[in-house]
Amino acid sequence: DTGVSQNPRHKITKRGQNVTFRCDPISEHNRLYWYRQTLGQGPEFLTYFQNEAQLEKSRLLSDRFSAERPKGSFSTLEIQRTEQGDSAMYLCATKGGNWNEAFFGQGTRLTVV
Amino acid sequence: AQRVTQPEKLLSVFKGAPVELKCNYSYSGSPELFWYVQYSRQRLQLLLRHISRESIKGFTADLNKGETSFHLKKPFAQEEDSAMYYCALSGLGNYGQNFVFGPGTRLSVLP
Numbered sequence: 001d002t003g004v005s006q007n008p009r010h011k012i013t014k015r016g017q018n019v020t021f022r023c024d025p026i027s028e029h030n031r032l033y034w035y036r037q038t039l040g041q042g043p044e045f046l047t048y049f050q051n052e053a054q055l056e057k058s059r060l061l062s063d064r065f066s067a068e069r070p071k072g073s074f075s076t077l078e079i080q081r082t083e084q085g086d087s088a089m090y091l092c093a094t095k096g097g098n099w100n101e102a103f104f105g106q107g108t109r110l111t112v113v
Numbered sequence: 114a115q116r117v118t119q120p121e122k123l124l125s126v127f128k129g130a131p132v133e134l135k136c137n138y139s140y141s142g143s144p145e146l147f148w149y150v151q152y153s154r155q156r157l158q159l160l161l162r163h164i165s166r167e168s169i170k171g172f173t174a175d176l177n178k179g180e181t182s183f184h185l186k187k188p189f190a191q192e193e194d195s196a197m198y199y200c201a202l203s204g205l206g207n208y209g210q211n212f213v214f215g216p217g218t219r220l221s222v223l224p
Contacts, residue, residue: 004156040217042217044214100203101162102159104157104158106156
């Protein structure tokens, strides 16, 4: 599969623990986005990278959330001191070239118990 | 502020019937509108975009700037069209051109 890959697919964690998710983009896609999706809602924008630079962050991204894309390829999203309200599907999407079409990964479903 | 609304959470139609999934948006500039679809156990994927003015899998959508709408239509629904459909807006010139998604409409095509 040469599409956007996310790991893990599922994560169950206890409240207060830290979790990290990974996104591997389509090769040569320089733009990478993280979204969060809760039940009954569409994806909500969290943050955006162009290459290794984090250029935009949503107000949804509290200080417990941090994202990196160190070499402009894969990206990680870390949530510290998880809360039950963090339970959601976390989606990664990438874009390349001049196209505005976003390609999505399968997502990581986080459950905080 | 950018916003996308999809008034129907669930739409059920019989096979062969016409279907229309509604989408309205608010945006002060010139947006680009998309429809994304998510079939069961699959990832979100692009269905169509208003700029292309194309028909994909029999679906069409016309951007109506006067009514700020981008409704998705298909004259004869098929069972394989059953899925979640999300209308999305990307602001041309927005930094990063991230998407604003609607809450989605679940289309159920009955045999």
